[in-house]
Amino acid sequence: MKQAVRILSALVAATLALAAAGTAQAQSVRSERNMSLDLANQIAAATVAACQANGYAVTATVVDRAGGVRAVQRADNAGPHTLGASAQKAYTSASAKNSTLAMMEGSQKNPAAANLVHIPGFLLLGGGVPVKVGTEVIGAVGVGGAPGGHLDEQCAMVALDKVKDQLK
Numbered sequence: 001m002k003q004a005v006r007i008l009s010a011l012v013a014a015t016l017a018l019a020a021a022g023t024a025q026a027q028s029v030r031s032e033r034n035m036s037l038d039l040a041n042q043i044a045a046a047t048v049a050a051c052q053a054n055g056y057a058v059t060a061t062v063v064d065r066a067g068g069v070r071a072v073q074r075a076d077n078a079g080p081h082t083l084g085a086s087a088q089k090a091y092t093s094a095s096a097k098n099s100t101l102a103m104m105e106g107s108q109k110n111p112a113a114a115n116l117v118h119i120p121g122f123l124l125l126g127g128g129v130p131v132k133v134g135t136e137v138i139g140a141v142g143v144g145g146a147p148g149g150h151l152d153e154q155c156a157m158v159a160l161d162k163v164k165d166q167l168k
Contacts, residue, residue: 032065035131035139039166040070043131043141046159048073051146058145058155061086062131065138067094067121075145082144089152090142091121093128097137100128101153127152131160133167 040062047060052075059074059082067090074083089100096103096116104124107113117124126149131139141159143152160167 033133033136033138034064035062035070037070039163040064040139041073042163042166043159044071044073046162047141047143047155048075050158051075051143051152051155054146054151054155056146056151056155057082058143058152059083059086060156060159061090061142063087063090063094063139063142065094067091067140070139078145085123085125085144086127086142088121088123088142089125089128089144090140091128092123093130093140093142094137095122097130099126099130099153100124100142101126101149104149125149125152127156129153129156129160131167138167 044060044062048058051058057075057077057079059072059078061069061083062071064070069087072083072087092100092103100123103113103116104126107116107124116122127143127146129141130137131141141156143156146152146155
């Protein structure tokens with residue numbers, strides 16, 4: 001009887017060890033959602049169109065979850081500086097998983113957060129908005145060229161509302 005209990009205990013211990021090892025291995029490889037080129041192009045086009053409807057010539061840059069550029073659209077008459085600004089806003093938003101307007105406002109209120117401007121590629125001006133599926137950030141859109149970052153952000157939000165059914 002004692003021998004059977006020892007064997008059973010050893011089998012249970014071995015099974016638990018294998019299960020733990022399987023869990024550890026499963027966590028080594030991750031699956032992540034990312035945006036397609038088609039979705040990135042839709043967001044960029046809808047952003048530029050939303051700003052054009054308000055009389056603003058902007059550039060919209062859409063990046064994936066790693067901050068890599070997926071799509072860029074520049075409206076006729078958008079200034080050359082809008083290319084860099086929109087890309088940096090998108091990168092900042094994707095990287096920080098937050099809107100650049102919120103980050104800018106936070107850095108103005110918190111002296112320690114003001115150091116964020118020293119991160120290469122970051123631009124703390126309104127107009128960068130994360131693209132989310134649920135709570136997961138899969139990329140961001142950055143907008144430059146409207147007469148105020150809050151207006152850039154509004155154009156991005158209009159575009160994201162147009163594709164919201166694809167963000168599920």
